[in-house]
Amino acid sequence: MSTSIRNEHDQAEIRLLGLILMQSMSIGMAVGIFHADLWLALEDPLVNGMTYAMGAFAIQGIAYYVFKMFFQQGMDERATMAQMERERRTKYASMHTNFEQRRQDMELRMQEQQLDSELRWMEANPGKTPPWLASRMDNDPSNDLTISSTAFPSIPNHNAETENKLDLGLSFDGKDKKKVRGTDGKFTKKT
Secondary structure (H helix, E strand, O other): HHHHHHHHHHHHHHHHHHHHHHHHHHHHHHHHHHHHHOOOOOOOHHHHHHHHHHHHHHHHHHHHHHHHHHHHHHHHHHHHHHHHHHHHHHHHHHHHHHHHHHHHHHHHHHHHHHHHHHHHHHHOOOOOOOHHHHHHOOOOOOOOOOOOEEEEEOOOOOOOOOOOOOOOOOOOOOOOOOEEEOOOOOOOOOO
């Protein structure tokens, strides 16, 4: 609520500043026209003042009309669109937060139900090893959940070849090999 009041106050200040600017420009234009003797140079200062005041008012009215017709409507539409976008982003963020909270609550309930079912099984079968722990306790390496090919299928089972090491041009024994370049300046291929 206070943001909208402050926003209206800022808009009123901007309008007032625009009015002062337009009046200053209109008065300056009227004085310039009078000084250049371009329009109605009468001998009576009161008639000249009234005439140029009416001219300044006419120029300011036309400028205000042009501003209202061409600029303010577009600026108001952009401000409205920006406000709608901010509200949409805020609403989306709150929806996302609510969704995440519900998802976490659901996961906690599922874990609670799983633990509850495990406790009920243990109460119904006292002294027995639960089946989900029995596979871990076996000595069979295929059932072992430590690092193995069953738990991580991307880990290779074969031994690495250490005889044909990959040469990256740098050795750690202090003997760096120099690459041989051909006559064209490119490195030669290994044979």
